[in-house]
Amino acid sequence: MTMDTDQDTAVIGANDDDHGEYHPDTAFQPRANKIGLWLFIFSECFLFAAFLSARYFTTGTEIPEEVNQGLALLLTVVLLVSSISAYLAETSIRYNHRRNFKIFTIATIVFGLIFLVGVVIELSAATLHYPPGTPYGTSYFMLIGLHGFHVLTGVIGLTIVLFLGNKGHYGASDYWPVEGVVKYWHFVDLAWVVIYPTLYLF
Amino acid sequence: MKYVARGAVLAFFGYVIGIWLTVAIRGGSPTDEVAVVFGFILALLGWLGGIGGFEAFGRQWIGKTPVVSTSPGWRRYFEFSIDHKVIGVQYGVTLISVFLIGGLGAMLLRIELASVGQGILDLDDFNKVLSMHGILMVAVAVAGILGAFGNYIIPIQIGAADMAFPRLNALAYWLIPPVAVALLGAPFLGAFNAGWTAYAPLSVTNDSGQILFNLAIITFGLSSILGGINVIVTVITMRAPGMTWGRLPIFTWAGFSASLLSFCVTQFFAGALVLVTMDRVAGTSFFSPDVGRGLLYEHIFWFYSHPAVYIMVLPGFGVILELVPTFARKPLFAYKAAVVSLLSIVGLSVVVWAHHMFTSGMADFLHGPFMILTEAISIPTGIIFLAMIGTLWQGRLWFRTPLILAFGWLFNFLIGGITGIFLADVATDIHLHDTYYVVAHFHYTIVGGSIFALLAAVFYWFPKITGRMYNERLGKTFAIWVTVAFNFTFIPLFWVGINGMNRRVGDYPEAFEGPNRFASISALILGASFLLFIGNLVYSAVRGPKAGPNPWNSRTIEWHVSSPPPQHNFTSQPRVVGHPYDYGVEGSLHVVFDGNGNGSGHSESEGDSA
Structure with missing residues (x-):
């Protein structure tokens, strides 16, 4: 990562001065990326912990009758399956199977979108039975909203790597962005595995 | 300053658009808190994009090479350096x-x-x-x-x-x-x-x-x-x-x-x-x-x-x-x-x-x-x-x-x-x-x-x-x-x-x-x-008078490069060979530099001024 002071801007990653000067070692970057992502995910866990503890602190495990258990179970299955397809997408790009990578990434995005549509259906039903002002509704809207936002950012991330993968980026030795987005996607699923029983089962 | 100005303008438009959209969709007054929230979020995105976030991050997302500011002098303090x-x-x-x-x-x-x-x-x-x-x-x-x-x-x-x-x-x-x-x-x-x-x-x-x-x-x-x-x-x-x-x-x-x-x-x-x-x-x-x-x-x-x-x-x-x-x-x-x-x-x-x-x-x-x-x-x-x-x-x-x-x-x-x-x-x-x-x-x-x-x-x-x-x-x-x-x-x-x-x-x-x-x-x-x-x-x-690289006669690495340090901090690879705080320990050394870049680090046997 070197740059030229004469210009207004520098291209990151380009090696534009070759005057035999000292070049800082950049071999740390893959390891740094991995640790950074894990720290970010760890830090996200605390955010979810804060909101989950708010749910238990205010209303305990109370769940109203009108909750749509069938739809919730269906969405859980969809999200868990999407984790598998995301994993397959990562594995495909690692072995440079570009067609499989495309298929599995698109599948993951579609699962994510199905989940989001389901969430919208649920929320619109929820406003009738347990609006945000009720004890259950308060935590319900907060947790679903928070998790929905994470699913949305995950879908956006997957769309970006799909787009760049289509343009020929990434390969067997250079797939960190795919790996990063997929790990994030697994985390979003894992968060749902905790939120789902909190809101529907206990 | 042009990036700060661009960020400020985009933030302003973001704020106005956020408030306008909220009012258009749900009605109410522009000072409603919902409108302020959406205004703030768009203003923040506008600011970050304008100040240089788009060049540094956004370009990568559309498949181009990201660029960052490397202006010399005081201008770099107002840019996405x-x-x-x-x-x-x-x-x-x-x-x-x-x-x-x-x-x-x-x-x-x-x-x-x-x-x-x-x-x-x-x-x-x-x-x-x-x-x-x-x-x-x-x-x-x-x-x-x-x-x-x-x-x-x-x-x-x-x-x-x-x-x-x-x-x-x-x-x-x-x-x-x-x-x-x-x-x-x-x-x-x-x-x-x-x-x-x-x-x-x-x-x-x-x-x-x-x-x-x-x-x-x-x-x-x-x-x-x-x-x-x-x-x-x-x-x-x-x-x-x-x-x-x-x-x-x-x-x-x-x-x-x-x-x-x-x-x-x-x-x-x-x-x-x-x-x-x-x-x-x-x-x-x-x-x-x-x-x-x-x-x-x-x-x-x-x-x-x-x-x-x-x-x-x-x-x-x-x-x-x-x-x-x-x-x-x-x-x-x-x-x-x-x-x-x-x-x-x-x-x-x-x-x-x-x-x-x-x-x-x-x-x-x-x-x-x-x-x-x-x-x-x-x-x-x-x-x-x-x-x-x-x-x-x-x-x-x-x-x-x-x-x-x-x-x-x-x-x-x-x-x-x-x-x-x-x-x-x-x-x-x-x-x-x-x-x-x-x-x-x-x-x-x-x-x-x-x-x-x-x-x-x-x-x-x-x-x-x-x-x-x-x-x-x-x-x-x-x-x-x-x-x-x-x-x-x-x-x-x-x-x-x-x-x-x-x-x-x-x-x-x-x-x-x-x-x-x-x-x-x-x-x-x-x-x-x-x-x-x-x-x-x-x-x-x-x-103020020039301070030189090491006015305190200190041992940690930052005092063995010039003041202020060069770009990328070092002109040759530093190598740590001892504990940083062994002041007064005979012959002890904290850091040496490869090659002829900065010479060797400060050694206690050179004597220190107290």
Whole structure:
């Protein structure tokens, strides 16, 4: 990562001065990326912990009758399956199977979108039975909203790597962005595995 | 400046579009809080994109190569520069400006409190100024040392060319100006009067300025988390060859520890404020007495805000332990014990939060454990003191401004620590809760522990950052002035607090007028000392004599490169061969440089000037 002071801007990653000067070692970057992502995910866990503890602190495990258990179970299955397809997408790009990578990434995005549509259906039903002002509704809207936002950012991330993968980026030795987005996607699923029983089962 | 202008224009349009869309879709007035929330989010995105975020991140997402600013000279400070030294200076200048604004707030408060009855501020305005003073100063204490010196010094101290994620570092800094703008702009929406703690349910029902407070602090939290992750990854992955964990300079250890805390717990303040925001704009009721519970806010809030005081003071410990060996010309006493103490403070600080709630109606059985755990923190803190005093003991003390401020730190933080025991103790806390005793204790720990260390750090690293020496006579005058005036201001407040004067009220019984007037006059003298501070630094940065690479004859790596350091910090690879603080140990060496770049490091056999 070197740059030229004469210009207004520098291209990151380009090696534009070759005057035999000292070049800082950049071999740390893959390891740094991995640790950074894990720290970010760890830090996200605390955010979810804060909101989950708010749910238990205010209303305990109370769940109203009108909750749509069938739809919730269906969405859980969809999200868990999407984790598998995301994993397959990562594995495909690692072995440079570009067609499989495309298929599995698109599948993951579609699962994510199905989940989001389901969430919208649920929320619109929820406003009738347990609006945000009720004890259950308060935590319900907060947790679903928070998790929905994470699913949305995950879908956006997957769309970006799909787009760049289509343009020929990434390969067997250079797939960190795919790996990063997929790990994030697994985390979003894992968060749902905790939120789902909190809101529907206990 | 063109990037700042572009960011400001995009932020303005973002704000207008956000408000316009909200009003168009759901109706209502443009000053509705929902509209302000969407306006703020789009304004923030517009600002970050305009300042250079689009070039640095967005271009990558559409398959182009990202670019960042590398303008030379002063322009780089107003652009999306990824150089950690530029970012450190940006943090430093921004936060010292915020510190001065917050200080003006304190002056207003003390003028109001100089006499019984209402003078320049009515009771509500008093609370608004108080809240503003509180949150600005807390922000400075959280990000001051870590943002400015953590960014500037840590990578050089460990022999790295930059932080692990330089673009993220720039992003974390450029999130700060919108925070300042939102906080200082809150008075246009009626300001916020719920204190820096923003306790619900008051923060759910007060004026709309509170919504800007919430959004600003959520943004600030994001910046803290990103900054924390960056420091941790940098220290783990980018240490120079030979820089083992046992040779890590103590300031780096302290910054690492504070970062561990800030990336784990900052979500809780941000999360609590998200819940408050939802209660205000989305109709949820986490904190309404009939559906939710007000105590929830205090639990979530203090789960961040008690560790936050350690985010403020741990880097302070690091600064003090870093500079004391240099000015005592002795090895750092009990280095390993000090490191263990820093880490055990990190662990203990997340299990003590409920000592803020002994009078809040929390379950009784929680009182005992939280009292014991809180008091247990005095053990590692005591070891930090021991390390400092053990280093000073029989040293050849070299009385320069940083060391005088370190002595001020020792005195103040000792008082802060000892008075804290009475607040950790349930029986005495029930009497002292919410009195000026708490105010005095808090200022002794945070000003004493964090701001004094920040000031010491400014003087210690000023020659490294600017390449010029400050005026020593003015520096010493300032150091003594600020220490004395600070003590005169806050000692009387312990007395009025023990006798029952309530905090956060703009008036008090006549019996307290004498000590309050004394504190107010001292506070104005304290405030005036900062004119000397700023004058000295600004003049010296431009006209001061050249400092040379190592004016303190110090051993850590940052003193073995030029002042200011070259781009990428090193002209040849540094290699660490010994402990950083072996002052006076014959033949010991901390760092050598490969090739003929900077020559060899400073060796103790070359003799040192004391």
